Amino acid sequence: MIQLIGVSQRYGAVDALQGVSLTVARGEWVALVGESGSGKTSILKLINALARPSAGRVQVDGQDVARADPIALRRSIGMVFQRFALLPHLTVARNVAVVPELLGWARPAIDARVDELLEQVGLPAAAYRDRMPRALSGGQQQRVGLARALAARPRILLMDEPFGSLDPLTRDALGRQVRALHGALGLTTVMVTHDVTCALLLADRVAVLHQGRLLQVATPEALMRAPADDRVRALIETPRQQASRLAALQAGS
Amino acid sequence: MTLNANLHAQLALLPGYLHGHVALCGAALGLGLCVSLPLALAVARSPRARGPVMAAVSIFQTIPGLALLALMVPLLGAFGFWPALTALVLYSMLPIVRNTVTGIAQVDPELVEAGRGLGMTERQVLTRVQLPLALPVIVAGVRTAAVWVVGIATLSTPVGQVSLGNFIFGGLQTRNWTAVGVGCAAAAALALALDGLLALLERAARGRSRRRLGAALAGLALVFGGGALAPRLTPASPSAEPAPRHARARGDTSPVAPIAAIRVGAKAFTEQYILAALLTQRLEGAGLKVEAVTGLGSTIAFDALTKNRIDVYVDYTGTLWSSAMKRSDPAPSWRVQSELAGWLATTYGVRDLGALGFQNTYALAMRRAQAQALGIRTIDDLARHAHTLRLGTDYEFLQRPEWTHLREAYGLRFASKTAFDPTFMYQAVAREQVDVITAFSTDGRIDTLDLVTLDDDRRAFPPYQAVVLLSPRAADDRRVIAALTPLLGALSLSRMRAANASVDRSADKKTPAQAARALWPGPR
Numbered sequence: 212m213i214q215l216i217g218v219s220q221r222y223g224a225v226d227a228l229q230g231v232s233l234t235v236a237r238g239e240w241v242a243l244v245g246e247s248g249s250g251k252t253s254i255l256k257l258i259n260a261l262a263r264p265s266a267g268r269v270q271v272d273g274q275d276v277a278r279a280d281p282i283a284l285r286r287s288i289g290m291v292f293q294r295f296a297l298l299p300h301l302t303v304a305r306n307v308a309v310v311p312e313l314l315g316w317a318r319p320a321i322d323a324r325v326d327e328l329l330e331q332v333g334l335p336a337a338a339y340r341d342r343m344p345r346a347l348s349g350g351q352q353q354r355v356g357l358a359r360a361l362a363a364r365p366r367i368l369l370m371d372e373p374f375g376s377l378d379p380l381t382r383d384a385l386g387r388q389v390r391a392l393h394g395a396l397g398l399t400t401v402m403v404t405h406d407v408t409c410a411l412l413l414a415d416r417v418a419v420l421h422q423g424r425l426l427q428v429a430t431p432e433a434l435m436r437a438p439a440d441d442r443v444r445a446l447i448e449t450p451r452q453q454a455s456r457l458a459a460l461q462a463g464s
Numbered sequence: 465m466t467l468n469a470n471l472h473a474q475l476a477l478l479p480g481y482l483h484g485h486v487a488l489c490g491a492a493l494g495l496g497l498c499v500s501l502p503l504a505l506a507v508a509r510s511p512r513a514r515g516p517v518m519a520a521v522s523i524f525q526t527i528p529g530l531a532l533l534a535l536m537v538p539l540l541g542a543f544g545f546w547p548a549l550t551a552l553v554l555y556s557m558l559p560i561v562r563n564t565v566t567g568i569a570q571v572d573p574e575l576v577e578a579g580r581g582l583g584m585t586e587r588q589v590l591t592r593v594q595l596p597l598a599l600p601v602i603v604a605g606v607r608t609a610a611v612w613v614v615g616i617a618t619l620s621t622p623v624g625q626v627s628l629g630n631f632i633f634g635g636l637q638t639r640n641w642t643a644v645g646v647g648c649a650a651a652a653a654l655a656l657a658l659d660g661l662l663a664l665l666e667r668a669a670r671g672r673s674r675r676r677l678g679a680a681l682a683g684l685a686l687v688f689g690g691g692a693l694a695p696r697l698t699p700a701s702p703s704a705e706p707a708p709r710h711a712r713a714r715g716d717t718s719p720v721a722p723i724a725a726i727r728v729g730a731k732a733f734t735e736q737y738i739l740a741a742l743l744t745q746r747l748e749g750a751g752l753k754v755e756a757v758t759g760l761g762s763t764i765a766f767d768a769l770t771k772n773r774i775d776v777y778v779d780y781t782g783t784l785w786s787s788a789m790k791r792s793d794p795a796p797s798w799r800v801q802s803e804l805a806g807w808l809a810t811t812y813g814v815r816d817l818g819a820l821g822f823q824n825t826y827a828l829a830m831r832r833a834q835a836q837a838l839g840i841r842t843i844d845d846l847a848r849h850a851h852t853l854r855l856g857t858d859y860e861f862l863q864r865p866e867w868t869h870l871r872e873a874y875g876l877r878f879a880s881k882t883a884f885d886p887t888f889m890y891q892a893v894a895r896e897q898v899d900v901i902t903a904f905s906t907d908g909r910i911d912t913l914d915l916v917t918l919d920d921d922r923r924a925f926p927p928y929q930a931v932v933l934l935s936p937r938a939a940d941d942r943r944v945i946a947a948l949t950p951l952l953g954a955l956s957l958s959r960m961r962a963a964n965a966s967v968d969r970s971a972d973k974k975t976p977a978q979a980a981r982a983l984w985p986g987p988r
Contacts, residue, residue, distance in 0.1 A: 219489060247789065260580060261577075261581060262579060282583050282584075282585055283580065283583070285580070285581060285583035286582070286583030287583075290578075290581045290582060292574065292577075292578050292581070293574075294574060296574050296575055296577075296578035298575065298579075298592075298596075298597075299575075299579075299597070300596045300597060300670070309582055310582055310583060310591075311580070313583055313584060343701075359582070
């Protein structure tokens, strides 16, 4: 379980977050949406102690992040990055093995885990483990990124724009695959995205941020049905219109 | 001496010179890495230190190599290996520090952030993300440093470190272009070999290839180990000059301890090479072990002697009178000699063993034809025409008190003044690029180039008697004194000039050792 309690954060004179309170229940998938600079990524950094709040508290599984060992905390949380951020000088297998290596796992255990994970994310280990990241497509690289995030069996998965730089087909396939893994592994997932459609389709609840403030946290259905104000309405207007036009097209054909 | 024999003689010197060069470069690069990498990592972490540190390491690059090497001698109060090493380490720092800092700064910040997000400590971010990704840039910097160090190490000869520069400085002074060529080729080959091996090392590290890594390490071991062992692998042939062993500065030996090997010094010009060979032959003839330290800068030779880094060399009374005693008053030869001997003994414990018999004075020289056309016979005559004439000098003359004194005594005003390497100074006057040069009276080229020396009626130049000086620790060594005393008063100006000419000329060229033997054929 992840809890943000009255969290504010200032960078110099800029308020990145102002009085944000948010609870992510165990096994839940919450998507953070909002335009650039709304504070989405700041929340991820607070959860894995890459940043400290100026006010308020952040708790992970009931423990205050400020008092936890940040290194141990980060190793216990899986993280997927926007532009994959695979280490270009390491093979696929060594990239996946980064966190188990940091944790000092035995080599056979690491090898077995790497193979298992590559199969789980849809990359046959025999064909992919010794390849270099630059030889992979974007979708394949992000699968490796996902395998790396899950390598040390984290309970929490943080994703920063995980599908942002993928083509639509890959985005959809990978999104559904991650959702399936989320369920199968019992993960608690926080995903940052500016793709509202993606958030509505994948998340259990969607949190809408605007200029560092939390406007609304609701299930996709509730958000569509009863947006809290005009700003939330505007945000979901585009996916709604697209959906209805697509529905009309389908009905016509 | 034929070209082939000359080449053979030069190649016989290669192991000794290569050893000095490789030992110096290896130590300088190793130490340079040990200093530069931690410094660069510290700078990479604190951006505020970046400006000042980069400025500091850049400043060393702006100092010319020879000047930086020369500066280290008084700064360290040492001579030979240590000042050369210090200067080369300073030189190697810029490319290594700059490339390491730049390489780390160029690593994609998203990858650094990802490393932290995955739970790496700052140290792990450095070793697992930043350094591996910056490695090609860092190795490029090390390769640049290696090439620079090998090149600049040739300039360590004048401060008393044996290097491949001994070929170049010695060859330049004795107009032995084969020697210069051998020195340049050896330095270039060493630089290319190091550069290639470092490149191989980098590819091995990146590709995690043990075979390449082994080949690169074996190659480096061969260069450094082979260079270090070179003198033992190839014993110099007995006919060649004694191969100088490395002239590392060691701690002062107590004056009462028996001297294991007498170190014979020489400045960087033909006469000095011949006299050093002559001293060596006499000392070896007396059964003493001798090491040669040649190609020294003028004042460095004297400093080295006072500190027991060399034990014997020939200097000139006028030089010591003005440069060491800082005197500018003209005095007759006998007074200069007696005052100098007393001053050397009381100030440094250096022994002035006595004069060899000839003077090597500065003299203004002109082409005979031009001197006759203008009716110039004395420096007084010259002063009337000087404003239309161009003066060529060696490197040091215009900085020496003799020049001030000469200029004021005769009211000399030249149309232009240019400093040359002595070899090129003579060529310049012969080819009419300058009109008057500061020749040395013993120089064989005065005759060969048909120059005339102008009379110094006002005695503006102090006397330059060639005297044999002994270091404090050798001052009372009877074996040394006994071996060298027969030389005193025995060398006339004409014989010295002929000996110099036999080494400097192009046809039937002699080595300094052959010229020395011709000068003093006595029993060895």
